[in-house]
Amino acid sequence: xSNNGNSxxxxxxxxxxxxxxxxxxxxxxxxxxxxxxxxAIIAEEAGAVAVMALExxxxxxxxxxxxxxxxxxxxxxxxxxxxxIPVMAKARIGHFVEAQILEAIGVDYVDESEVLTPADEAYxxxxxxxxxxxxxxxxxxxxxxxxxxxxxxxxxxxxxxxTGDVVEAVRHARTVxxxxxxxxxxxxxxxxxxxxxxxxxxxxVAETKALGRLPVVNFAAGGIATPADAALMMxxxxxxxxxxxxxxxxxxxxxxxxxxxxxTTHFNNPQILAEVSENLGEPMVGINVSSLPESEQLAVRxx
Amino acid sequence: MRIGVLALQGAFIEHIKMLRALGVEAxxxxxxxxxxxLDGLIIPxxxxxxxxxxxxxxxxxxxxxxxxxQKPLWGTCAGMIFMAKEIGNGSAGRDQPLxxxxxxxxxxxxxxxxxxxxxxxLDVSVFANGDGEPFPAVFIRAPRLVxxxxxxxxxxxxxxxxxxxxxxxxxxxTSFHPELTDDLRFHKxxxxxxxxxx
Numbered sequence: 460x461s462n463n464g465n466s467x468x469x470x471x472x473x474x475x476x477x478x479x480x481x482x483x484x485x486x487x488x489x490x491x492x493x494x495x496x497x498x499a500i501i502a503e504e505a506g507a508v509a510v511m512a513l514e515x516x517x518x519x520x521x522x523x524x525x526x527x528x529x530x531x532x533x534x535x536x537x538x539x540x541x542x543x544i545p546v547m548a549k550a551r552i553g554h555f556v557e558a559q560i561l562e563a564i565g566v567d568y569v570d571e572s573e574v575l576t577p578a579d580e581a582y583x584x585x586x587x588x589x590x591x592x593x594x595x596x597x598x599x600x601x602x603x604x605x606x607x608x609x610x611x612x613x614x615x616x617x618x619x620x621x622t623g624d625v626v627e628a629v630r631h632a633r634t635v636x637x638x639x640x641x642x643x644x645x646x647x648x649x650x651x652x653x654x655x656x657x658x659x660x661x662x663x664v665a666e667t668k669a670l671g672r673l674p675v676v677n678f679a680a681g682g683i684a685t686p687a688d689a690a691l692m693m694x695x696x697x698x699x700x701x702x703x704x705x706x707x708x709x710x711x712x713x714x715x716x717x718x719x720x721x722x723t724t725h726f727n728n729p730q731i732l733a734e735v736s737e738n739l740g741e742p743m744v745g746i747n748v749s750s751l752p753e754s755e756q757l758a759v760r761x762x
Numbered sequence: 763m764r765i766g767v768l769a770l771q772g773a774f775i776e777h778i779k780m781l782r783a784l785g786v787e788a789x790x791x792x793x794x795x796x797x798x799x800l801d802g803l804i805i806p807x808x809x810x811x812x813x814x815x816x817x818x819x820x821x822x823x824x825x826x827x828x829x830x831x832q833k834p835l836w837g838t839c840a841g842m843i844f845m846a847k848e849i850g851n852g853s854a855g856r857d858q859p860l861x862x863x864x865x866x867x868x869x870x871x872x873x874x875x876x877x878x879x880x881x882x883x884l885d886v887s888v889f890a891n892g893d894g895e896p897f898p899a900v901f902i903r904a905p906r907l908v909x910x911x912x913x914x915x916x917x918x919x920x921x922x923x924x925x926x927x928x929x930x931x932x933x934x935x936t937s938f939h940p941e942l943t944d945d946l947r948f949h950k951x952x953x954x955x956x957x958x959x960x
């Protein structure tokens with residue numbers, strides 16, 4: 460897993476610590492979906508901690524239908540060259556070759572994402588052999604710990620991407636955090652049965668109980684469209700937020716991007732939240748998640 | 763002793779936990795008023811561009827410079843970039859707000875992208891009597907010191923000679939992340955600088 464690719468004597472690259480560590484540096488920040496170098500620069504200027512490079516934002520993937528795949532590596536490379544902040548990119552669930560390609564072009568984080576069409580309906584990518592870290596989606600503690608067991612170095616609650624409706628992001632974050640609170644109240648003799656029930660590795664269940672949180676950084680994603688949405692997720696207890704379609708599908712992306720960044724830093728300061736929420740122009744047109752049939756929900760992808 | 767940790771973004775909770783483990787009162791700093799009554803300040807790892815922009819948006823630049831003129835400051839990774847007077851090439855040409863207080867030149871992402879992030883053991887010259895284990899240094903998309911000038915001096919180097927930590931009077935910079943380890947020696951060392959100033 461770790462080999463010596465660096466010229467500094469006894470150094471170790473690709474360790475769990477450096478994979479998880481990058482996510483720790485992103486905490487309290489906003490990761491923005493971008494489809495062009497120009498958008499990436501706007502995101503960086505607004506204070507994004509990282510960008511997710513993709514060909515279509517989830518709202519468009521949803522509208523266009525068809526198979527959604529990894530983006531063109533040439534386009535991702537252009538975005539990498541245009542900003543100094545980390546660049547993430549998405550691979551399909553189970554598509555380890557897409558992940559290998561993303562590693563080869565120097566992406567900083569791979570998102571094994573339900574927003575793309577899954578390539579494998581039984582297995583996720585074995586993420587341990589990669590030197591770059593992975594972020595994966597989850598809806599509950601069992602799913603989070605299965606992904607961490609496979610080597611994910613960062614977790615995001617899924618929400619429902621491309622809708623601009625925060626309700627699923629709230630549901631999934633509350634479920635994960637609530638599961639952890641219940642776990643902390645359990646006596647140790649109940650942990651094995653609980654691990655069996657939620658389909659999670661026992662060692663990670665025990666570790667989560669001891670830590671009182673996931674062993675990796677946990678962001679919220681899927682449906683965040685306003686500064687208030689971002690601050691809501693932060694107050695609920697996540698470490699940071701992903702904003703997909705919410706910024707560049709809105710009327711004034713520059714202003715909204717900045718406002719969401721400030722709201723994420725000052726999530727506990729209603730005075731500042733009020734200031735940054737003023738005059739942001741049109742938000743993205745939303746889709747009410749309760750009107751979506753299950754076949755159109757992305758969050759149910761993942762096993 | 764009351765130490766602030768700049769909490770605009772990044773690994774501030776990790777620093778706070780280590781300070782508390784050392785029995786020190788640690789507080790999050792997000793606005794200029796939060797600097798009041800602090801004996802020292804840590805600027806954590808994170809994204810230096812983001813931290814700089816957020817500091818500008820909330821009028822923290824001058825208050826931080828004034829604070830630094832009086833009190834000890836320690837920047838880890840992004841914090842080191844933020845405290846430096848100069849950023850060398852390899853950094854995107856766009857404007858990145860810097861406190862620009864310490865006489866060092868740094869290069870951002872000097873070891874490559876995330877795939878090149880690494881851990882390495884370091885000998886740190888300022889730790890008392892050179893005892894014990896190498897310091898477990900974690901480098902994440904890390905900067906390096908290109909030069910320490912004037913009164914700034916290098917206190918740790920990698921095996922290949924690359925400078926990765928420096929001190930200038932009561933100011934400290936490290937291109938790696940002691941807050942991601944359970945080794946308290948760097949935090950203790952910083953607190954000793956704070957104690958001297960008090």
